[in-house]
Amino acid sequence: MCEFGGLKAITSHFQNECGEVKLCHDAWNLFSRFENRHQLCCAHLLGELNYIAERYQSTWAEDLRALLRKAISLKKKLIGLPSKTAKENIEAIEEQLDKLLGITVNPSHEEAVTFQKRLLKYRDSILTFLHYHKVPPDNNSSQGAVRNIKVKQKTCLPEGRAKDSLSPPVEPTTSV
Numbered sequence: 001m002c003e004f005g006g007l008k009a010i011t012s013h014f015q016n017e018c019g020e021v022k023l024c025h026d027a028w029n030l031f032s033r034f035e036n037r038h039q040l041c042c043a044h045l046l047g048e049l050n051y052i053a054e055r056y057q058s059t060w061a062e063d064l065r066a067l068l069r070k071a072i073s074l075k076k077k078l079i080g081l082p083s084k085t086a087k088e089n090i091e092a093i094e095e096q097l098d099k100l101l102g103i104t105v106n107p108s109h110e111e112a113v114t115f116q117k118r119l120l121k122y123r124d125s126i127l128t129f130l131h132y133h134k135v136p137p138d139n140n141s142s143q144g145a146v147r148n149i150k151v152k153q154k155t156c157l158p159e160g161r162a163k164d165s166l167s168p169p170v171e172p173t174t175s176v
Contacts, residue, residue, distance in 0.1 A: 039128040042068050043138035048115055056109040064100050067093065072137045075129055090130045097126060 046068055053061035071093050078086050101120055105112045119126060129137040 039135050039137070040122055040125045041138045042072060052109070052112045052115060056106070056112055058109065058112055060100065060103055060105055061112060067096050067100060071127055071130060075137055078130070078133070093130065094127060
């Protein structure tokens with residue numbers, strides 16, 4: 001693991017843990033060290049499902065992809081729904097997810113099997129966004145917010161400067 005990312009970098013910025021924050025991420029194992037509620041990034045999940053559906057002609061992946069899209073669509077409508085109706089819709093999606101995760105994936109589809117195992121491991125983090133109004137289904141806005149910074153770090157850092165340093169770059173000096 002590089003010094004630039006990882007637990008050391010995260011804990012240096014969040015010294016007092018993360019409080020009641022819900023963490024939205026791509027299932028990088030590092031985040032499981034935090035006891036917060038988690039949300040797996042649905043954009044990442046959909047991307048992997050697209051790959052699995054195309055590679056293996058997997059109806060399981062297609063059905064799971066459709067369910068995630070349905071859940072994301074429901075999220076957009078939840079505010080206007082009566083609480084009983086919202087709860088019933090969420091429970092129905094949760095049940096469908098459990099059924100899909102219970103299906104035996106073809107063992108020769110290794111990447112699909114690995115993906116399913118990861119989803120089973122993080123089952124409680126797949127539909128968190130339906131239960132918390134302020135939790136988005138993906139971390140696209142966060143990734144977009146840091147994209148420009150990351151590009152500058154990769155292209156503009158002077159040699160020898162620590163990549164995990166948040167201080168402004170120091171102009172190189174010359175001695176005479």
